[in-house]
Amino acid sequence: MYGSSTQFRNWTFQDDREIANLRKQANADFINKFSSHMSGAQRGSHFLNVEEERQMVHYYENSLKEFCKRFRDPRDARIKMPLSVMTTAQHYFKRFYLYNSVMDYHPKEILVTCVYLACKIEEFYVTINDFVHNVKGDKKKAAEIILNNELQLTQELQFNLIIHQPYRPVEGLLIDIKTRFQKLQDPERLRPYIEDFLEKVNLTDAIILYSPGQIALAAVTTAVSRLGDNLDQYVTDILFPGDQKQHLANLVLLKQSEVSGI
Numbered sequence: 001m002y003g004s005s006t007q008f009r010n011w012t013f014q015d016d017r018e019i020a021n022l023r024k025q026a027n028a029d030f031i032n033k034f035s036s037h038m039s040g041a042q043r044g045s046h047f048l049n050v051e052e053e054r055q056m057v058h059y060y061e062n063s064l065k066e067f068c069k070r071f072r073d074p075r076d077a078r079i080k081m082p083l084s085v086m087t088t089a090q091h092y093f094k095r096f097y098l099y100n101s102v103m104d105y106h107p108k109e110i111l112v113t114c115v116y117l118a119c120k121i122e123e124f125y126v127t128i129n130d131f132v133h134n135v136k137g138d139k140k141k142a143a144e145i146i147l148n149n150e151l152q153l154t155q156e157l158q159f160n161l162i163i164h165q166p167y168r169p170v171e172g173l174l175i176d177i178k179t180r181f182q183k184l185q186d187p188e189r190l191r192p193y194i195e196d197f198l199e200k201v202n203l204t205d206a207i208i209l210y211s212p213g214q215i216a217l218a219a220v221t222t223a224v225s226r227l228g229d230n231l232d233q234y235v236t237d238i239l240f241p242g243d244q245k246q247h248l249a250n251l252v253l254l255k256q257s258e259v260s261g262i
Contacts, residue, residue, distance in 0.1 A: 193223030
């Protein structure tokens with residue numbers, strides 16, 4: 001499924017350099033568009049550079065996460081936003097700013113639009129009025145902003161709206177471990193650590209570099225390590241026997257990203 005998806009074809013990149021070049025181009029395109037009358041010194045003082053844009057995007061990625069966690073249906077406060085909605089929204093937000101500048105589109109406005117669109121795609125039904133109930137400030141203005149931006153966001157995403165997430169591969173791995181690697185006692189105790197890993201990894205570029213299955217495996221093996229257990233034999237002898245070493249190399253890279261503070 002993932003191998004034939006638009007996510008794989010259009011939104012999974014080869015390496016960090018390719019992603020960095022896209023962000024650099026988006027920054028340069030905006031500056032060139034609005035600085036034809038400025039000197040070099042004026043450009044430096046009037047516009048954000050690539051790193052400043054990236055820091056702003058990362059700040060709002062965290063804000064998106066917190067917005068989703070705080071979200072409640074005003075008609076029933078017990079209803080929380082599913083993790084799948086947050087993950088899809090984070091994909092949309094990250095994709096959007098690969099090709100656009102924060103100087104052109106305010107991240108706060110794109111953030112709520114991403115979440116609202118993700119609610120539709122992930123079938124978490126909520127009306128626009130109920131949705132903006134969770135937005136601070138002028139509710140009517142917020143609704144207008146979201147509805148006005150929705151088509152623009154969809155176009156910038158190339159209408160590629162289905163997101164393959166790591167949650168299903170995680171369930172498959174846990175079932176497989178229970179079945180074929182019974183040396184690991186009570187795999188269910190891994191869940192809090194797996195969820196913590198996935199929440200953190202969504203704030204990094206790993207979600208547009210690796211497949212959902214690779215991310216799921218990194219989450220499971222990291223959770224096992226945090227509990228002081230070892231899953232090496234399962235990975236090397238059962239999951240990737242023989243010459244499937246590239247899968248292990250990707251897993252190591254993902255785990256190193258987590259260790260370095262994703």
